[in-house]
Amino acid sequence: MSSEFRIRGKQVIDEIADYYENLASIKPMATVEPGYLYKLLSHEVPETGESLNAIQKDIKEKIMPGMTHWQSPNFYAWFPSNTSFPAMLGDMYCGMFSIVEFNWLPVVMDALGKLIGLPERFMAIQEDGFEGDGGGVIQGGASEAMMVAMIAAREMATEKLKAQGVVEDEIVALRNSLIAYCSDQTHSAAQKAANLIGCQINVIQTASDFRLTKELLADAIAKDKQKGLIPFYVCATFGTTNTTAIDDLPGIADVAEAEGLWNHIDGAYAGAALACPEFQPLAKGIERCDSFNFNPHKWMLCNHSCCAMWVADSTHLVNAMAIQREYLPKVKKDKGFVKDYRDWQLPLGRPFRAMKLWFVLRMFGAEGIRKHIRKDVDNAKWLSEELVSDGRFELVVPVVFGLVVFRLKPSALPTHLQGSAEVENAANAAIANEINTDGRAFLLGTKLHGRDAIRVAVGSAASTRENVSELLGIIKDKTSVVLANLESN
Amino acid sequence: MSSEFRIRGKQVIDEIADYYENLASIKPMATVEPGYLYKLLSHEVPETGESLNAIQKDIKEKIMPGMTHWQSPNFYAWFPSNTSFPAMLGDMYCGMFSIVEFNWLPVVMDALGKLIGLPERFMAIQEDGFEGDGGGVIQGGASEAMMVAMIAAREMATEKLKAQGVVEDEIVALRNSLIAYCSDQTHSAAQKAANLIGCQINVIQTASDFRLTKELLADAIAKDKQKGLIPFYVCATFGTTNTTAIDDLPGIADVAEAEGLWNHIDGAYAGAALACPEFQPLAKGIERCDSFNFNPHKWMLCNHSCCAMWVADSTHLVNAMAIQREYLPKVKKDKGFVKDYRDWQLPLGRPFRAMKLWFVLRMFGAEGIRKHIRKDVDNAKWLSEELVSDGRFELVVPVVFGLVVFRLKPSALPTHLQGSAEVENAANAAIANEINTDGRAFLLGTKLHGRDAIRVAVGSAASTRENVSELLGIIKDKTSVVLANLESN
Numbered sequence: 001m002s003s004e005f006r007i008r009g010k011q012v013i014d015e016i017a018d019y020y021e022n023l024a025s026i027k028p029m030a031t032v033e034p035g036y037l038y039k040l041l042s043h044e045v046p047e048t049g050e051s052l053n054a055i056q057k058d059i060k061e062k063i064m065p066g067m068t069h070w071q072s073p074n075f076y077a078w079f080p081s082n083t084s085f086p087a088m089l090g091d092m093y094c095g096m097f098s099i100v101e102f103n104w105l106p107v108v109m110d111a112l113g114k115l116i117g118l119p120e121r122f123m124a125i126q127e128d129g130f131e132g133d134g135g136g137v138i139q140g141g142a143s144e145a146m147m148v149a150m151i152a153a154r155e156m157a158t159e160k161l162k163a164q165g166v167v168e169d170e171i172v173a174l175r176n177s178l179i180a181y182c183s184d185q186t187h188s189a190a191q192k193a194a195n196l197i198g199c200q201i202n203v204i205q206t207a208s209d210f211r212l213t214k215e216l217l218a219d220a221i222a223k224d225k226q227k228g229l230i231p232f233y234v235c236a237t238f239g240t241t242n243t244t245a246i247d248d249l250p251g252i253a254d255v256a257e258a259e260g261l262w263n264h265i266d267g268a269y270a271g272a273a274l275a276c277p278e279f280q281p282l283a284k285g286i287e288r289c290d291s292f293n294f295n296p297h298k299w300m301l302c303n304h305s306c307c308a309m310w311v312a313d314s315t316h317l318v319n320a321m322a323i324q325r326e327y328l329p330k331v332k333k334d335k336g337f338v339k340d341y342r343d344w345q346l347p348l349g350r351p352f353r354a355m356k357l358w359f360v361l362r363m364f365g366a367e368g369i370r371k372h373i374r375k376d377v378d379n380a381k382w383l384s385e386e387l388v389s390d391g392r393f394e395l396v397v398p399v400v401f402g403l404v405v406f407r408l409k410p411s412a413l414p415t416h417l418q419g420s421a422e423v424e425n426a427a428n429a430a431i432a433n434e435i436n437t438d439g440r441a442f443l444l445g446t447k448l449h450g451r452d453a454i455r456v457a458v459g460s461a462a463s464t465r466e467n468v469s470e471l472l473g474i475i476k477d478k479t480s481v482v483l484a485n486l487e488s489n
Numbered sequence: 490m491s492s493e494f495r496i497r498g499k500q501v502i503d504e505i506a507d508y509y510e511n512l513a514s515i516k517p518m519a520t521v522e523p524g525y526l527y528k529l530l531s532h533e534v535p536e537t538g539e540s541l542n543a544i545q546k547d548i549k550e551k552i553m554p555g556m557t558h559w560q561s562p563n564f565y566a567w568f569p570s571n572t573s574f575p576a577m578l579g580d581m582y583c584g585m586f587s588i589v590e591f592n593w594l595p596v597v598m599d600a601l602g603k604l605i606g607l608p609e610r611f612m613a614i615q616e617d618g619f620e621g622d623g624g625g626v627i628q629g630g631a632s633e634a635m636m637v638a639m640i641a642a643r644e645m646a647t648e649k650l651k652a653q654g655v656v657e658d659e660i661v662a663l664r665n666s667l668i669a670y671c672s673d674q675t676h677s678a679a680q681k682a683a684n685l686i687g688c689q690i691n692v693i694q695t696a697s698d699f700r701l702t703k704e705l706l707a708d709a710i711a712k713d714k715q716k717g718l719i720p721f722y723v724c725a726t727f728g729t730t731n732t733t734a735i736d737d738l739p740g741i742a743d744v745a746e747a748e749g750l751w752n753h754i755d756g757a758y759a760g761a762a763l764a765c766p767e768f769q770p771l772a773k774g775i776e777r778c779d780s781f782n783f784n785p786h787k788w789m790l791c792n793h794s795c796c797a798m799w800v801a802d803s804t805h806l807v808n809a810m811a812i813q814r815e816y817l818p819k820v821k822k823d824k825g826f827v828k829d830y831r832d833w834q835l836p837l838g839r840p841f842r843a844m845k846l847w848f849v850l851r852m853f854g855a856e857g858i859r860k861h862i863r864k865d866v867d868n869a870k871w872l873s874e875e876l877v878s879d880g881r882f883e884l885v886v887p888v889v890f891g892l893v894v895f896r897l898k899p900s901a902l903p904t905h906l907q908g909s910a911e912v913e914n915a916a917n918a919a920i921a922n923e924i925n926t927d928g929r930a931f932l933l934g935t936k937l938h939g940r941d942a943i944r945v946a947v948g949s950a951a952s953t954r955e956n957v958s959e960l961l962g963i964i965k966d967k968t969s970v971v972l973a974n975l976e977s978n
Contacts, residue, residue, distance in 0.1 A: 002506040005574040009505070012578055013498035016585045017491040037592045038614060045604045049854035052578060055847075059582065070588045083587045085494040089501055089541060091584050093548065095792045096505045098572045099559045103526045115534045125527060140629055141836040151685055175687065176661050188812040189837060195809065196640055196835070198664065198687045303584050304841070320684065323677040346685070346835075347630040347678075352793070358544075365538035 008052045015056070016088065020071070023462060026064075028072035029442035036066050068442070073462040076443040076471065079241070079269045080376075080402070080459030084301035090359025091303055094352040102341040104354035109136025112296070112308055112357065115366055116274035119287045122310040124339065133313040137344040138306055138353045142268035143189035144346060145293035145309040146235060148317065150180060150193045152291070153233035153262030155320035160260065175199070179224050180233040183212035183247065185240040187266060200229065210243045210397065210448070212236060214251025221259055233262045238283055238294075239270025242448055242455070243397040243405050246270075249285025256290075262316075263289045268307070270401050272299035273377070275369045282400070299402070299459050301372060302360045306353050311344075318343040372461065376402040379468045380458040386472050392479060396448060402459040407452065408479065414487045421451070427482055428452035434478035441471045497541045504545070505577065509560070512951060517564040518931035521555035529555075557931070562951040565932040565960065568730070568758045569865075569891070569948030573790035579848025580792055583841040591830040593843035598625025601785070601797055601846065604855055605763035608776045611799040613828065622802040626833040627795055627842045631757035632678035633835060634782035634798040635724060637806065639669060639682045641780070642722035642751030644809035649749065664688070668713050669722040672701035672736065674729040676755060689718065699732045699886065699937070701725060703740025710748055722751045727772055727783075728759025731937060731944070732886040732894050735759075738774025745778075751805075752778045757796070759890050761788035762866070764858045771889070788891070788948050790861060791849045795842050800833075807832040861950065865891040868957045869947040875961050881968060885937055891948040896941065897968065903976045910940070916971055917941035923967035930960045 040062040070081050106124035113122050113136055120126060124135030139145045157178055161171050180201040182190040194201035204212060204220050221231045234256055236247040249265065256263035265286055271294020273279040286292060293309040296302035311317055321343040364372070380402045387393040387404070392412035396405040407428050410418055417423045425447075432445030432454050444455045454475075458468060529551040559570050595613035602611050602625055609615060613624030628634045646667055650660050669690040671679040683690035693701060693709050710720045723745055725736040738754065745752035754775055760783020762768040775781060782798040785791035800806055810832040831837060853861070869891045876882040876893070881901040885894040896917050899907055906912045914936075921934030921943050933944045943964075947957060 001574060002509050005509075005577075006502060006506045008574070008578060009502035009581075010499045012581045013495060013502060016498070016581065017495045019585055020491050020494075032592075034592065035595070038595050041596050043596050043599045043603075043614070045600050045850045045858075046854045047856055049857045050851045052852065055851055066592075067586065067590070068588060069586070071586070081587055081589075083584060085490060085497070088494075088581070088584045089497060091580065092498075092501045092505065092577070095572060095577045095580050096508055097556065097558070097560070098570055098792050099557060100570075101556070103521075103523065103555075106524070106527050107530050107532050110532045111534050114532075125532070143836040147835065154687075172665050173662070176665070187837075192810065192812050192835075195812070197685060198643075303587050305836075321681065323681050323684075346636065346681075347632040347794075361534045362539045362544055363541065365535045367536055368538045369534075 011052070020462070023069060023071060024073050024467070026069055026072060027439040028069045028075040029077075029436055029439060030066050030068040031439070032066035037063070071460060071462065072442070073460050073464060073467040074441040074471070075460050076441060076456045076458065078444065079298050079457050080461070081297060081304055082299060082301045082459070082461045083303045084360060084364070084461055086359045086363035087301060087303040087356050089363075090356035093359070094355050097352060097355075099352055101352050101354070104358065105137060105341055106135060108354045108358045108361070109138070109308065109310065111361060112136065113310055115361070115369075116271065116294070117277070117280040117283070118292070118310060121312045122292070131339065133315065134311050135314065135339060136308060136310045137341055138357065139293065139309050139345060140305050141307045142187060142266055142293055142295055143192060145291075145307050146187070146189045146264065146266060147193035147196065148309070148345065149235070149262065149264040149291045149293075149311075150197055150199070150233055151320045152311070152317035153180070153264070154178060154197065154199065155316040156262055157230065157232035159316065174230065177228060177230045178232045179229040180235070181217060181220060181231065181261075182235040183216075183237070185210045185212070185242055185245055186235055186237055187241055187268065190235045190266075199232075206245075208449070210240060210245040212247040212252065214248050214255055217252055217255045221255065231259055231261055233264065236263065236265045236289070238265055238267035238286070239273075239401060241269070242446060244270055244401050244403045245397065246282055246400070249283065249289070251285075253285045253288035257288070262291070265289045265292045267292060267294040269295065269298050271308075272296065273373050273401050275300070275366065276373050296357055296360065299373065299376070300360065300369060301364060301461060302357055306357055308357075314339070314344060321345070376459045376463065379463065379465055380404050380456075382465065383456065383458065383468050383472055387475070390476060392483075396453050402457060404456040404458065405446070405448070405453050407454060412483065414483065417486055423486075425452040427486060428454060430482045431475070431479050434482055435474055438474060438478065441474055500541070509951070512558060512560060513562050513956070515558055515561060516928045517558045517561035518566075518925055518928060519555050519557040520928070525555050526552070560949060560951065561931075562949050562953060562956040563930040563960070564949050565930060565945045565947065567933065568787050568946050569950070570786060570793055571788060571790045571948070571950045572792045573849060573853070573950055575848045575852035576790060576792040576845050578852075579845035582848070583844050586841060586844075588841055590841055590843070593847065594626055594830055595624060597843045597847050597850070598627070598797065598799065600850060601625065602799055604850070604858075605760065605783070606766070606769040606772070607781070607799060610801045611781070620828065622804065623800050624803065624828060625797060625799040626830055627846065628782065628798050628834060629794050630796045631676060631755055631782055631784055632681060634780075634796050635676070635678045635753065635755055636682035636685065637798070637834065638724075638751065638753040638780045638800075639686055639688070639722055640809045641800070641806035642669070642753070643667060643686065643688065644805040645751055646719065646721035648805065663719065666717060666719045667721045668718040669724070670706060670709060670720065670750075671724040672705075672726070674699045674701070674731055674734055675724055675726055676730055676757065679724045679755075688721075695734075697938070699729060699734040701736040701741065703737050703744055706741055706744045710744065720748055720750055722753065725752065725754045725778070727754055727756035727775070728762075728890060730758070731935060733759055733890045733892045734886065735771055735889070738772065738778075740774075742774045742777035751780070754778045754781045756781060756783040758784070758787050760797075761785065762862050762890050764789070764855065765862055785846055785849065788862065788865070789849065789858060790853060790950060791846055795846055797846075803828070803833060810834070865948045865952065868952065868954055869893050869945075871954065872945065872947065872957050872961055876964070879965060885942050891946060893945040893947065894935070894937070894942050896943060901972065903972065906975055912975075914941040916975060917943055919971045920964070920968050923970060924963055927963060927967065930963055
């Protein structure tokens with residue numbers, strides 16, 4: 001069995017290398033209908049085992065032709081979901097050992113936290129060698145991190161009510177009055193978490209900068225308190241999904257501290273940029289939050305899934321999560337290492353993701369990670385400048401990270417069609433559609449406060465200036481096609 | 490970079506094969522202190538990248554000596570957490586593509602569902618080729634599955650209240666009266682889920698068979714209803730963690746149907762046995778539940794994490810989970826394939842686990858999977874018979890799957906010490922402790938309704954009759970040591 005694996009495993013290594021060498025030449029977006037796989041593949045378990053060759057044949061002939069290739073250098077949709085060879089090697093070791101291992105977390109998460117400039121209060125082990133109140137943990141994704149933070153926040157709010165002398169029965173009733181805050185640009189996971197844990201959430205409408213500000217938050221809280229609601233949690237964002245807007249983190253920290261809210265910051269995508277010192281000033285205010293998450297599986301070369309989350313004080317989190325059962329090991333108390341990370345997360349067990357992250361951090365080094373981030377930011381800025389200098393496009397927001405959000409200038413439309421929001425929207429949607437139909441690149445159209453825009457997320461690990469340059473040419477060409485069609489209609 | 494990966498990847502393949510070939514000779518349990526890794530490894534990201542060789546050196550010299558080897562054939566703690574070479578090959582492809590891909594779920598989950606004998610109501614695609622109301626999804630673990638089911642149950646209860654004409658405000662208040670049910674043998678995840686979503690849970694004390702029965706459930710519900718509580722969810726177990734007890738599934742289904750509860754069955758470990766037709770009659774009643782989960786990453790050779798979950802009707806689940814945002818793709822409506830599995834789970838994205846499962850199902854085939862399960866059950870039964878025929882031991886429960894739970898017979902203690910529950914407990918704990926201190930095997934002591942017992946989970950993928958036979962010898966020897974010590978004290 002292991003001798004067979006030595007042969008087959010090496011074949012797969014070559015398949016992976018071949019795939020990445022040829023990836024630029026494969027159309028990034030699938031054009032198949034939902035359910036196509038069900039029609040192509042057997043949905044019975046075969047009675048006797050099949051060979052790897054049979055499976056590889058299906059992958060090549062039936063699966064790959066219908067697949068969206070997220071790793072393609074021409075994939076600009078959503079946010080990047082970076083893979084890397086070091087992460088794959090790390091994953092192979094994770095699979096080999098397949099253990100539940102929490103000893104790694106302080107090692108890897110303190111290292112990563114320092115890399116992105118988090119202050120000491122988020123480190124598991126303090127400079128004096130003693131364990132701190134906080135630390136880092138790896139969650140499955142940002143949704144989970146946001147939910148875990150909200151659960152800790154609810155526990156904190158409950159404790160506060162108890163301290164005020166509110167009795168148990170009333171606390172249960174009062175929990176229905178708890179209200180969380182986020183903006184209309186916050187990831188939908190915040191709203192999902194509120195729905196799931198059963199509390200209210202005020203989704204605050206942002207202004208044209210798409211940012212949650214101190215004033216917007218303070219105003220919403222004041223109104224809710226008048227209604228008898230109890231504010232308990234705010235989710236700010238460092239780099240929103242739609243525009244990579246950065247919320248007013250210092251202002252939100254002011255309000256959170258004044259009102260006693262749990263202050264969570266979601267930096268799922270843009271958090272990776274904090275590995276570069278020049279981006280750290282943009283996150284001013286982060287040092288005051290209660291918890292922060294970002295996803296190395298997005299823009300830090302660490303295959304899905306790996307969401308890094310830090311909390312400054314794990315007390316409320318652990319109190320909300322801890323359950324004891326006879327078959328669970330009792331953690332040895334040691335002055336340096338008493339944390340039981342089981343109580344920092346939803347599941348009991350975990351795939352051994354810390355090792356994968358450790359491979360990425362060590363094999364790329366700070367230098368390699370920064371180079372990757374800076375390459376994408378440079379390419380995104382270059383693209384945005386080229387789009388502006390074309391004359392027909394305007395940026396919806398300035399480019400800060402790897403995301404370019406632009407639209408056709410209204411004045412670029414044929415004169416007889418100008419002034420109609422509907423035509424403007426349709427034209428932008430048509431450009432995005434033409435590009436994706438062409439198939440050489442895959443990006444997304446989106447709507448921002450009701451207006452259509454085109455969204456290019458530069459950041460595939462393999463993406464180069466040549467790829468982005470090719471995309472620019474496609475955008476220009478397809479825009480000409482759409483405008484010519486509009487002119488002649 | 491890819492040429493380097495061809496070399497390094499193949500080195501790692503050989504490392505993996507070497508590891509599995511030598512695994513039987515490595516002590517399964519770590520004897521290190523928490524935090525040992527922090528003292529051994531750097532907790533800074535290096536400025537420049539390091540070589541794979543440097544990392545491999547750390548793994549060999551610093552990490553492996555302190556690691557608990559879950560894949561060891563001498564690991565009998567908790568439940569197995571099987572790996573396999575096919576799963577590793579599948580995982581390599583998952584990492585290579587690293588896509589978010591839901592098209593696979595009907596293919597893989599219908600195949601797996603049929604293998605374990607689930608009826609058609611749980612299949613995504615019905616025999617007529619049309620999509621059904623239910624289907625399967627892959628969750629990160631049983632905790633997540635149990636929580637997702639509870640959320641769907643709460644939605645169903647809410648809808649029922651609405652249908653009864655209860656107004657919105659009252660529903661919010663009434664949700665505080667919702668009460669879930671499980672037994673004292675149910676996995677702690679049920680209680681955690683209740684805490685997290687903020688509802689009450691009645692943890693019913695089981696009798697000496699450790700089973701949740703129709704009568705126990707009906708009785709608890711009647712009492713709770715008198716208190717004004719609203720029963721909404723029951724979590725039954727097919728193979729509990731402590732003893733692999735099988736709850737009274739038909740009786741629980743009777744009560745759930747009569748009371749309108751969501752009936753979830755957790756078969757995290759033992760569900761894998763349902764691949765063998767001879768075990769399917771034990772799960773009678775499963776065909777009537779609302780949702781079921783089991784973990785192929787436990788006893789079905791599929792590396793962590795892979796939790797298979799089916800629901801018979803996804804309506805309430807989707808209603809509880811669905812959130813729409815502008816940047817999310819709208820799913821194309823097609824009469825065959827309209828399900829959006831995003832709304833069947835907590836996170837938005839997912840690692841591409843279906844492919845790993847597909848590799849396992851295809852490369853082992855039904856035959857290979859059944860052989861693996863039957864090997865472990867045979868070995869566990871053999872061990873239990875040998876223990877009984879030794880004369881000093883009694884089984885706490887009959888062996889049904891791969892778990893053997895036994896204790897010293899009270900009459901095996903030195904005469905002057907008999908009759909003391911404290912001494913009995915201490916003797917059993919001492920035997921478990923002696924075995925683990927010896928280090929050739931790793932098992933767990935546990936407590937069952939306050940009495941100490943010894944728990945042997947046979948089921949490591951590599952485990953053979955020779956390994957189990959060696960364990961038997963160790964158990965006998967260490968028991969003699971403990972009894973001799975007691976005699977002389």
